[in-house]
Amino acid sequence: MTIPSSLNPVTTVRQSPAGLAVFDMDGTLLPGTTACQQIALAAGDPTTIDRLEQDYRKGLIDSTRFAELALESWVQAGADLYQRAYDACPKIDGVQRTLDWLRARSVATCLITMSPRQFAACFTGFDYVFASTYPTEILDPEDKPLVVRRLQQQLGLDDTRTIAFGDSDSDVPLFRTLSRTVAVNATPNLAAVAAHRYDGDDIWAALQVLHPVTESRS
Template identity: 35%
Template sequence: MTGLHVFDMDGTLLHGAASVELSRHLGTFDEANAIEAGWVRGEITETGFWEQMLPLWSTATESDIDEAFDNAGWIAGVREVFADIDRRGEHSIVISQSPHFFVGRLRGWGAHRTFGSLVGPHMSPDQWSLLTARHKVDITRSVLAELGVCESRCVAYGDSTSDVLLFEHLHNTVGVNCQESLRSSAAVVYDGDDIRAAYTLGRSLLEQSTTIRSESVS
């Protein structure tokens, strides 16, 4: 029986934020960290965030992004989890508000599909396509329909307010080192440094859903 595993990236698979990791590599960490902190406090709008952040990456090359990605603070076990999902004939997707040019590199680690904001240092604001919390729900529902997978066979993993809508929509949800705003919406919570442990909790939720469904059918 197939299944779908939906992962947030920043704060879930990655300690911190991709924007800060890339800026750290480019030598603009302090500026990026201040912008990120302002956005978290609600002092900077989402559009304002990118207006301030993107110029910090104006000199970035593909090699720079590769190196920043490889050296970022990933939680342990990301590749192993993607590999196990694939081995079971299930599907993994990553949905993040971070730039897709960074998120998309997780396909090289085994994620089946990746979704992120379409922004870049050389794009004008009218070309941007920002991914929102609502998009996380819509993308998940679209992939489930495309794959023919029911929601009871879907697990979401997240950490912040951007995951609340998705967690409210699904039954099988795992909060990973999550904010208080998400803990009340999560079916289970994992605190630690290894996504394999959170994934084990997710698999347990799938097993419980399968058992309940089998009992209701019988």
């Protein structure tokens, strides 16, 4: 697989990490919402996104058409739209604490999302951010395991040293390829294929499902 240029990581880390932790964004780090919903809200047009998300779930439009129409609805909202949306949106607790703990143990961190790259990049604590460039290069659910596999190869890691967190059906293709997974406030379909399940409001607590030692603050 060749990762398109727009899906390349925002930052890179050393080439020999001890492990890799992969996080979904919409619904996982953004509980109960999506980046597109928050962008639309900041742009003053949430109705359009609600309709587009319903049409996408029903299979009436594909991800490319979704991106085209979504971008049209907020393109005039200003250059700072994505940052404004990020600053105002709800986020799960414990993100920075979790990233700090992983980094201290030489675990590379990766955020992977179908949502717009400009929003995802506002999560500045991740070593790698893979996201979509609207409307030309859209990351689909089936791309997630391919991106993770390519990153594993680049970093010299295998599945035994990779963990993943997600919440929805779009994470099913990735979860099916990994054995160390945590479904966070998940849909039934994802919970059915996940190794572990966490329901709550703290990603730090979700990490403890895999690493109980993190109960220590050291």
